[in-house]
Amino acid sequence: MTKQQLFEQITQKNSYLCVGLDTDIKKIPSHLLKEKDPIFEFNRQIIDATAEFAVAYKPNIAFYEALGAKGWGSLQRTIEYIPKECFTIADAKRGDIGNTSGLYARTFFDKSSSGLDFDSVTVAPYMGSDSVMPFLEFEGKWVILLALTSNTGGDDFQNLQVHNAQSSVHSPQSSGHYSEKSLYEQVILTSQKWADSERMMYVVGATKADKLLKIRELAPEHFLLVPGVGAQGGSLEEVSKYGMNQQCGLLVNSSRAIIYASSNEDFAQIAATEAKKVQQEMEKYLQIYS
Amino acid sequence: MTKQQLFEQITQKNSYLCVGLDTDIKKIPSHLLKEKDPIFEFNRQIIDATAEFAVAYKPNIAFYEALGAKGWGSLQRTIEYIPKECFTIADAKRGDIGNTSGLYARTFFDKSSSGLDFDSVTVAPYMGSDSVMPFLEFEGKWVILLALTSNTGGDDFQNLQVHNAQSSVHSPQSSGHYSEKSLYEQVILTSQKWADSERMMYVVGATKADKLLKIRELAPEHFLLVPGVGAQGGSLEEVSKYGMNQQCGLLVNSSRAIIYASSNEDFAQIAATEAKKVQQEMEKYLQIYS
Numbered sequence: 001m002t003k004q005q006l007f008e009q010i011t012q013k014n015s016y017l018c019v020g021l022d023t024d025i026k027k028i029p030s031h032l033l034k035e036k037d038p039i040f041e042f043n044r045q046i047i048d049a050t051a052e053f054a055v056a057y058k059p060n061i062a063f064y065e066a067l068g069a070k071g072w073g074s075l076q077r078t079i080e081y082i083p084k085e086c087f088t089i090a091d092a093k094r095g096d097i098g099n100t101s102g103l104y105a106r107t108f109f110d111k112s113s114s115g116l117d118f119d120s121v122t123v124a125p126y127m128g129s130d131s132v133m134p135f136l137e138f139e140g141k142w143v144i145l146l147a148l149t150s151n152t153g154g155d156d157f158q159n160l161q162v163h164n165a166q167s168s169v170h171s172p173q174s175s176g177h178y179s180e181k182s183l184y185e186q187v188i189l190t191s192q193k194w195a196d197s198e199r200m201m202y203v204v205g206a207t208k209a210d211k212l213l214k215i216r217e218l219a220p221e222h223f224l225l226v227p228g229v230g231a232q233g234g235s236l237e238e239v240s241k242y243g244m245n246q247q248c249g250l251l252v253n254s255s256r257a258i259i260y261a262s263s264n265e266d267f268a269q270i271a272a273t274e275a276k277k278v279q280q281e282m283e284k285y286l287q288i289y290s
Numbered sequence: 291m292t293k294q295q296l297f298e299q300i301t302q303k304n305s306y307l308c309v310g311l312d313t314d315i316k317k318i319p320s321h322l323l324k325e326k327d328p329i330f331e332f333n334r335q336i337i338d339a340t341a342e343f344a345v346a347y348k349p350n351i352a353f354y355e356a357l358g359a360k361g362w363g364s365l366q367r368t369i370e371y372i373p374k375e376c377f378t379i380a381d382a383k384r385g386d387i388g389n390t391s392g393l394y395a396r397t398f399f400d401k402s403s404s405g406l407d408f409d410s411v412t413v414a415p416y417m418g419s420d421s422v423m424p425f426l427e428f429e430g431k432w433v434i435l436l437a438l439t440s441n442t443g444g445d446d447f448q449n450l451q452v453h454n455a456q457s458s459v460h461s462p463q464s465s466g467h468y469s470e471k472s473l474y475e476q477v478i479l480t481s482q483k484w485a486d487s488e489r490m491m492y493v494v495g496a497t498k499a500d501k502l503l504k505i506r507e508l509a510p511e512h513f514l515l516v517p518g519v520g521a522q523g524g525s526l527e528e529v530s531k532y533g534m535n536q537q538c539g540l541l542v543n544s545s546r547a548i549i550y551a552s553s554n555e556d557f558a559q560i561a562a563t564e565a566k567k568v569q570q571e572m573e574k575y576l577q578i579y580s
Contacts, residue, residue, distance in 0.1 A: 066393040093386050130441050156480055163451055
């Protein structure tokens with residue numbers, strides 16, 4: 001899917017909602033457990049109920065992988081079922097040396113190899129360029145690179161101040177005057193040499209104005225995938241106000257608050273109600289901030 | 291497996307060789323393709339031929355995952371087949387927010403969930419403490435944290451000089467005198483708050499004396515998993531000389547140079563010959579440097 005196609009879908013649905021399919025066999029309504037593939041059946045009903053309000057779906061790969069081969073079967077059926085106009089994200093946080101990342105790319109992008117055909121995959125930046133480039137070799141597919149995450153451990157490394165060794169204590173600019181950046185900012189800057197906003201997005205767990213403004217300065221054109229709004233307490237309005245660009249530039253994910261809004265037989269219907277609420281809020285922000 | 295048990299096996303086999311099971315359906319001898327599960331059949335014969343010389347096996351998860359559900363089946367059969375005295379490493383480079391990392395931990399450690407029961411998993415540090423801790427909740431299981439990788443992209447971020455924002459340009463210590471570290475050194479330092487050398491190892495792609503010495507200063511007691519010796523040109527002697535500690539403290543991986551040493555029907559026999567060569571060199575270094 002191209003950036004333009006994604007934007008058109010956003011415009012058409014008046015939504016930039018991504019529904020996170022963190023589907024846990026322990027959390028789905030018990031009446032589904034009699035189905036042959038309860039995980040897929042849950043996803044199928046959630047997708048049917050929410051596709052009108054969502055532009056993207058994001059299966060969290062860990063939930064499927066934890067069930068071994070069977071889980072990969074459910075994942076495959078799910079990704080085949082998602083309507084083609086919706087953007088699909090394999091939330092996998094992969095990243096390895098070049099030839100291994102090439103195999104991870106095959107996993108998520110090459111249907112003939114793995115049975116999966118996602119539009120995008122989330123990638124961890126720690127191993128650098130050659131851990132990311134193989135995903136970009138698949139035409140029309142996207143990398144969503146981890147930049148700033150909102151978990152408690154995100155602070156451990158992502159907010160460290162960094163600079164190149166070349167401009168370190170031995171250079172004349174070193175006495176506190178060289179340009180300092182956070183690691184996550186450096187990740188955004190460096191990775192822009194690898195792909196532009198037509199092929200790369202960033203995971204940005206920020207809901208604070210100052211960080212969103214800074215990120216928009218560094219990456220004005222890129223789509224940002226924002227997790228953690230809703231259940232985890234981030235404000236959708238703040239994210240929209242400070243994160244939106246002229247082509248929306250946001251995919252805001254909600255998982256639990258939608259898919260587990262009810263644990264009864266009406267789960268899909270309630271999920272639709274919750275997704276619609278978010279969509280209506282988004283429609284308002286698209287008018288104000290875009 | 292405990293650190294002591296691993297060390298005992300090293301002493302018994304006079305080896306710290308880890309055989310990387312980067313098993314590629316496109317590279318295995320063609321006569322195996324008639325088998326029901328060619329990937330597992332290849333691994334089975336490699337394991338039979340090399341278990342005498344190797345203390346650890348490291349399936350590279352990407353190779354299995356790229357084949358979808360079928361690949362997970364081959365992986366499951368492989369891990370079940372590896373002799374119990376050998377240390378097993380899921381080279382998966384996972385890492386996500388707490389509850390998701392918990393599911394990745396289940397994937398590799400909880401046989402009742404996924405069918406897999408590895409001793410350890412490689413984890414990416416970018417998302418910090420809560421992305422790593424869930425793996426440590428499984429008693430007796432290990433985290434092998436990415437510190438310094440030897441791929442070309444490793445330089446992009448791992449060697450950046452870092453310091454905490456608190457000691458930045460606004461503090462009196464900021465005029466070039468605060469203690470500077472590379473990101474990978476900071477990863478080693480910070481992560482020692484999460485687990486000690488009984489539960490954590492580091493991936494260290496270094497073969498240069500200066501870096502190995504520095505890492506040993508930061509983590510004298512930890513095992514280091516060193517990939518890329520052999521085919522990728524690192525020197526086993528350098529690694530052993532500068533990386534070994536009193537309990538060996540090294541697992542040195544070799545994948546292609548052993549498993550693909552021959553592409554004919556004699557592949558397992560030739561793999562044994564190559565593994566034995568490495569083991570004999572290791573035996574020598576254990577005497578000299580340990």
